[in-house]
Amino acid sequence: MRRIYEPAAYNVDVNSYWQTTTSPPRWPQLKEDRSAETVIIGSGYTGLNCALELAERGHDPQSIVILEANQPGWGASGRNGGFCCIGGTKLPVEKQLVRFGEAETVRYFKEQCASIESVRENLKRYGIDVDTHSQGETQLAHREEDVAGLSAEKEQMKSLFNVDCELIEKPALSGEGLASPEFHGALNMRLGFALNPMKYLAGLAQSADGAGIAGYGDSPAMAIERDGSYWKVSTPGGAVAAQNLVIATNGYSSEDLPRWLSGRLLPVLSNILLTRPLTAEEVAAQGWTSNQMCHDTRNLLHYFRLMPAANGESGPRMLFGMRGGTTANEATMAAMRQRIRADFERFFPAWRQVETPFFWAGLVCLNRNLVSHTGPIPGMTNAWASLAYHGSGVAMGSHCGRLLGKMIDGALTPDAIPAIMRQPPRRFPFPALRRSYLAAAYRWHEWREH
């Protein structure tokens, strides 16, 4: 397994708040050689939804194998910010229009909306309670000149996608419970909602178990080979020979599993800080009472949401996320923790004394195309992948897992999905320099946006 970060980025201990709220099922290790119709590598939202779709389409659940290197919930799906929203890309709409044309851009937007509905449907179908809140998401202008950008976005959302958004001027922010010296205006887009990501993941994993799908934990795929008309995936305890292979490893992918991935992905660290429960007085002192999931207008954005009290706690907690560093060693992590705390205090000065006992990190997945890829792996028979959701894969990962399941079943042809979603990731030039490109991009955006 060749990976792009140092081993600390793949630590078994995650230490997220979500782990204190629920525990996904633990899966046994694979300890034999066995066969299967489909072997799925990775048990996050993508892998689990793909497996469930296949089982629900009548494929023998015992012949659907999921191999997980750790345990369900260990990856990004168990440690993210819980924004179930429009996502899957970092390619601005203007560039989508130039590259793919208006019809495909609109088609893609509809698919992004459908991805939110896929999650809603899962919650309903499997009866998963995930502490939902937020009526869509709110974007906040961190500079006065960004308010004009929000206004233009509101017009574009209406004219291109027929979606009504609501612009909030600076004087009205406090009345909306969004009081912060950092912001100059906001745009509400009533699409999406927030959830507890680990409860969602746990519910999916339990549903997979309930359906009889064969999940194995502590079973990292170490090699993938073609063996006659089968894919042979080897783990330390045994191997699986399967007709279909699915790669659902996103930011935790290896460069050589399969070799096709080499140099094509850019995993990126994202960090989350979480407060202790706030008292009613503390919430009132800041004037931040809104439960909207929010992000600012920076390219390297901050994402945050005041989560209503849940799990028997005494008050709401604020979740605050931003980009991580370009290395995962202890010194960088400590520096990034100080930095996220400083930004948190600047955004919410009344909470300068509030402790933030939880801090954790995880890998999101970017690529050179700036759009996710769902479909067959070029040059590999009966091999499929869905990955690179660009930091927003709660909805997209779930939906694309379902799409892969339909493709493997034959109910959906790969070219039936929007063109933007079926662009195999291109290799980066000089892939060994990917983290250097990232560091340079961070410096550039931070200088521009300061």
Ligand SMILES: Cc1cc2nc3c(=O)[nH]c(=O)nc-3n(C[C@H](O)[C@H](O)[C@H](O)COP(=O)(O)OP(=O)(O)OC[C@H]3O[C@@H](n4cnc5c(N)ncnc54)[C@H](O)[C@@H]3O)c2cc1C
């Ligand atoms: C800190 C953070 C905050 C985020 N916030 C949001 C958010 O608010 N909203 C949003 O939409 N998205 C968010 N994301 C992104 C989102 O979590 C991911 O896009 C999504 O979870 C990807 O799901 P997945 O199933 O494709 O991959 P993952 O959930 O990462 O699962 C991949 C799995 O593959 C396993 N694996 C890897 N290699 C192997 C191997 N060789 N053998 C076996 N198993 C292997 C890993 O152990 C892992 O469990 C965030 C991500 C992070 C890290």
